[in-house]
């Protein structure tokens with residue numbers, strides 16, 4: 001059979017083809033597709049989703065459609081792949097997101113998803129839940145899942161005691177922390193750094209802010225490739241882990257004075273503040289892996305610059321008043337997603353299988369679960385871990 005070599009693929013066609021590759025390797029989602037086909041858990045239910053729009057998300061949506069759901073989707077700022085969004089629209093998913101969307105457009109998209117009055121939410125950074133609580137009451141929502149560390153933090157801090165329905169925080173699953181955050185994000189952030197900058201990794205001086213599973217994955221990968229890696233981490237136990245992993249544990253002063261490339265992975269705002277930008281060395285490269293770009297004060301970077309140049313799609317160069325130059329990768333958005341190919345398919349298979357199973361649990365038994373943020377039910381963790389070990393053992 002001949003290959004489809006048409007050079008005139010529309011964006012939607014390209015999106016379908018790229019989704020096809022992910023589909024071949026999302027083995028756990030494929031198992032769930034068969035289960036959902038046999039016993040659809042979402043018949044008559046609308047699921048509102050905020051998740052990075054890329055091929056793996058498209059496959060999750062197709063599995064939820066198979067389970068009988070109506071699916072309404074938006075992405076996160078800067079990470080939407082427009083060809084995949086176009087392809088999804090052709091499958092019946094309603095999509096409100098474009099790669100170029102800024103924070104204002106993103107909020108508008110979030111509101112449009114909520115206008116469909118969903119029964120279940122799949123959230124990313126707690127944007128849907130926070131907007132729902134602010135603007136409209138909770139209407140028909142009976143339960144939600146939350147993908148990220150940042151969303152989990154928001155639910156337990158700013159939104160604490162305000163969410164009247166159960167929210168299963170997928171990120172808290174030990175499976176996701178190990179397989180996605182640590183083994184998936186680290187290498188893909190480093191790969192995206194290499195792709196964006198075309199620089200040699202060994203013998204450069206890096207600092208990683210935050211030694212959670214994301215920071216640890218980045219630091220270990222840089223070190224394995226021959227980089228000199230320092231870590232800034234306020235939690236003494238995690239700092240000890242970093243030291244035992246062979247990282248140079250340091251403080252902000254030392255990091256600013258002695259590093260060339262700065263990776264933020266804390267999930268918290270204001271790590272590289274305006275005052276710290278003013279002390280960066282000439283040639284500093286800034287990259288963020290945390291969920292929001294707020295870890296780097298980009299507005300202040302722009303304010304302090306006398307010249308800003310977009311050198312390529314992923315590299316903005318700022319010349320500060322005294323002539324020092326600072327590069328910002330992927331506009332400060334999550335580097336591996338906004339500037340790279342995203343996390344490896346198998347790592348996302350695990351997280352998305354946790355998502356799909358948790359949504360099924362919420363559809364079937366939300367009344368049995370307490371309100372507010374909670375971990376993935378243990379039986380779901382065990383069944384997904386077992387299935388993943390089986391799949392990895394087939395390689």
Ligand SMILES: NC(=O)c1ccc[n+]([C@@H]2O[C@H](COP(=O)([O-])OP(=O)(O)OC[C@H]3O[C@@H](n4cnc5c(N)ncnc54)[C@H](O)[C@@H]3O)[C@@H](O)[C@H]2O)c1
Nearest residue numbers: 148149150210212213214232235265266267289290291334
């Ligand atoms: N890029 C991706 O694909 C991807 C995937 C998963 C998670 N994330 C995001 O990455 C971020 C980190 O996730 P995690 O699971 O490692 O979180 P985590 O909470 O486990 O770890 C964050 C660490 O940062 C430390 N920290 C807090 N403030 C700091 C500061 N000012 N300076 C230095 N360290 C500081 C904390 O003590 C903590 O140890 C979150 O925003 C999460 O949503 C991104």
